[in-house]
Amino acid sequence: MLLFLSVFLASYLYHGLGITVGYHRIxxxxxxxxxxxxxxxxxxxxxxxxxxxxxxxVATHRVHHKSTDKEGDPHSPRNGFWHSFAxxxxxxxxxxxxEQFPVVxxxxxxxxxxxxxxxxxxxxxxxxxxxxxxxxxxSIFLLLGPIALLANVLAAGTLFVAAxxxxxxxxxxxxxxxxxxxxxxxxNVWWVGLLALGEGWHNNHHAMPQSARHGLTWxxxxxxxxxxxxxxxxxxxxxxxxxxxxxxxxxxxxxxxxTLLTHDTIAV
Numbered sequence: 001m002l003l004f005l006s007v008f009l010a011s012y013l014y015h016g017l018g019i020t021v022g023y024h025r026i027x028x029x030x031x032x033x034x035x036x037x038x039x040x041x042x043x044x045x046x047x048x049x050x051x052x053x054x055x056x057x058v059a060t061h062r063v064h065h066k067s068t069d070k071e072g073d074p075h076s077p078r079n080g081f082w083h084s085f086a087x088x089x090x091x092x093x094x095x096x097x098x099e100q101f102p103v104v105x106x107x108x109x110x111x112x113x114x115x116x117x118x119x120x121x122x123x124x125x126x127x128x129x130x131x132x133x134x135x136x137x138x139s140i141f142l143l144l145g146p147i148a149l150l151a152n153v154l155a156a157g158t159l160f161v162a163a164x165x166x167x168x169x170x171x172x173x174x175x176x177x178x179x180x181x182x183x184x185x186x187x188n189v190w191w192v193g194l195l196a197l198g199e200g201w202h203n204n205h206h207a208m209p210q211s212a213r214h215g216l217t218w219x220x221x222x223x224x225x226x227x228x229x230x231x232x233x234x235x236x237x238x239x240x241x242x243x244x245x246x247x248x249x250x251x252x253x254x255x256x257x258x259t260l261l262t263h264d265t266i267a268v
Contacts, residue, residue, distance in 0.1 A: 003144065003145075003147050003148055003151075004147050005151075007140075007144065007147075007151035007152055007155075008151040008152075008155050009155075011152040011155035011156060012155040012158070012159065013197075013223075015045045015046065015048065015155060015156050015159045016045070016155075016162075016196070016224075017045055017197065017223075017224060017227055018044060018045020018046030018047065018048070018049060018051075019046040019049060019051060019159060019163055019196075019199075020196060020197050020198060020199050020224040021042055021227060021228065022042040022043035022045060022054075023043060023046040023051060023054060023058065023061075024061070024199070025212050025224065026042065026043070027043065027054055027057075027058045027108065028057075028058045028061045028062060029241075030107075030210070030241075031210055031212035031241045032212045032228055032231075032237050032238075032239065032240045032241065033237070033238050033239040034236055038236060047117065047129065048132065048136045048156070049133075050129060050130070050133050050156070051129075051160075051163070052125065052129050053114075053117050053118040053125050053129070054108060055101060055105055055108045055115070055117070055118040056118060056122075056125070058104075058108055059096040059101055060074050060075075060096050062105065063096050063104060064076075065206075065209055068182075068184035068185075068186070068206060069171060069184040069186075074096065075088040075168070076171060076185075077171050077185070081168055081172070084167050084171060085164045085165075085167065085168040098120070117129070137152060140152050158195065159195075162192065162196040163196065163199075165192045165200075166192060166196055166199045169189055170186060170187050170188075170199075170200060171184070171186055171187065171202070172185070172187065173187070175189045176188045176189035176190065176200075176202075176203075177203075178203045179203055179204060179207070179216070180203055180204065182206045182207050184206055186202045187202060188201045188202060188203045188204060188220065190220075193214075193215065193220060193222070194221065197223040197224050198214045198215050198221070198222030198224040198225055199214065199224070201214040201222065208243050210241050211242055212225060212228050212240050212241055213225045213228075213242055213243070
């Protein structure tokens with residue numbers, strides 16, 4: 001039981017932070033900078049959770065922010081819950097064409113490591129990801145045994161689903177609450193926030209997309225933000241971007257909360 005719990009927790013943090021800190025806050029929004037090798041390690045957690053090419057992931061996410069819940073949004077519930085959850089992956093018309101990558105993700109295209117994970121053929125891209133994911137779990141099985149493998153698969157599977165919940169549930173009016181009057185339908189959903197290590201405070205994120213911090217009060221726990229603070233204390237994180245105005249503890253209780261913060265961000 002101790003082995004299972006230890007591997008599950010370690011895997012949950014490795015894969016979860018790989019998605020929310022690596023793919024999302026570092027690569028997609030450049031909300032924080034870390035040394036390049038550390039960046040690769042963090043991002044590997046998301047890649048080995050079967051998130052696929054960082055270049056394609058970031059391109060999709062940046063297009064999502066450009067057209068959130070409007071025509072052109074790759075995964076908005078306006079096209080149905082299943083579409084926003086996972087259906088968009090199987091709908092070519094909603095994928096960002098590679099021809100647009102030089103405009104949408106020029107920064108990632110300059111990186112040879114990320115380019116190597118994004119071959120021209122999408123099927124090859126996913127086969128590479130699948131192969132590396134299988135090899136990673138085979139290593140866990142050989143080194144730690146079947147209990148550890150089960151723990152890792154359960155952790156990665158939970159986070160894989162949690163990422164889809166952010167795209168879907170966190171844009172549905174039936175769930176959560178809105179702190180900011182954004183131009184989209186984003187919501188803060190507490191249980192997605194817990195599952196996805198802070199990604200569920202989605203309305204906060206859409207109000208300030210470049211902010212490294214999504215949970216704005218103690219009632220909005222943000223494990224990803226806590227990990228960034230730890231890296232900062234260790235001298236590993238810099239150029240952390242935060243809301244331009246101080247956040248008050250009672251922020252979620254104030255109806256005029258949208259006036260307390262701006263969409264501008266500053267480096268600290």
